[in-house]
Amino acid sequence: MGFLGGLRDFLRDQSRNFKVFLARDTITTLFGNMAGRYSSIYMYALGASAVEIGALSSTLSLVRTILSIPGGILTDRVKRIKGLYLIGRLLMLPVNLVKAMAQTFNVYFYSRIWEVMTWRVIMPTSNIINIASLRNEDRVKGLVMRRTITSAFGLVAPLIAAYAITYFGGLDNPDAFRPLFLIQFVVSIVVFGVLALGLEEPEFERSEPEPNVLKATFGILNQVPGLKMLLLMSVVRTFFINIRMPYIQLYAKEIKNADAFILGFQGTVSTAVTLFFSAPIGQLADRVGRRKLAYASQVVMAACVLAAVLTPPEHPEWLLLYSLLASLGGAMDIGWWAFQQEYVPLSMRGRWSGLSTMVTALVGVPAPYIGGLIWEYNPDLLWWLSFVFYLFLAIPLRMSIPDRKKTVTEDRALGT
16 A cells, blocks of 8 residues: 555646646557557568568658658747647547558558658657656656556557457458557547647747757757767667567567467566566666666667577467566666656757657668568578677667766756
């Protein structure tokens, strides 16, 4: 009762927007992303090859690149962040309906492009509302609470999805995925209603807009020490993740012989780890230091990709160990995400989102296509490359980013 009472008291003291986003994430976790972990398998069932799946991811990165700077500038200059966020959510509503009706890979292809275009409006505004909803001293605890509550509601969703796919025809039948997309479409309408009725306009100080768009965007690299290294780390991380990301589910099915229920149990295991370990790991991050725990998380992530590549095809259930370690590594990384959120002042968040998205998306253009070519040669190499990144590159890059020493003078200059 003491732990639950503490959570209740903490929630009562938080902003309305934190509670609304908590409701959004809870509903989405339970019903709103049931088909997400099967996206590459759905594309494969629609007739796409591994190279075409990679080409889609490359195209999406190109779209992000083109829209990143305009989206960031728009976010920093618009007066009503809440209104812009809701417009993005409204524009995204038809996406899952189109996915459900797609009979060819080309239709799915264009629905994903539209989805990414709307996300360029949604993500920067969502980040500002989200960050402004928590005080810095409450950030880790707030992130832990959100993960814990949403995970509790998301334990059964992967198994419901696995049962539905099996019932409607199995992983090789594209019609088996359509009911999940229809459910996501209905849920997206419900979530939009919750957001439209519940959100308040976030309050934060703004810096005066500069007339020179490029100067306003790239100038933030000189205003906050460490952003250059943070950007470099994001670029390297994006490349090594994006060569593998489009093929994770396909790898499990085609190479390791996983069925829908193994994929479903992978989701349940991941959610269970998040549920039971987020709170103690969050406390550990505050006690030993967010950055120290973040370094250890990369070792766990290296072990997770090693577990995947070493899983024998005759025992695909061993992929559950991969899911366990991946989720544990993600939970250990919560302090790092809190550190990054606090690193960039809210007055620059839109421009930083635009700049970082543009640079990382440029890297993301060739990476999935390269991953598709590597897949055609040897799918296991995608995982070995990720192992090298986590063990030998991720930790040194994180260590190279200096702490942001905040002073009253600096805060005034940055408009925080």
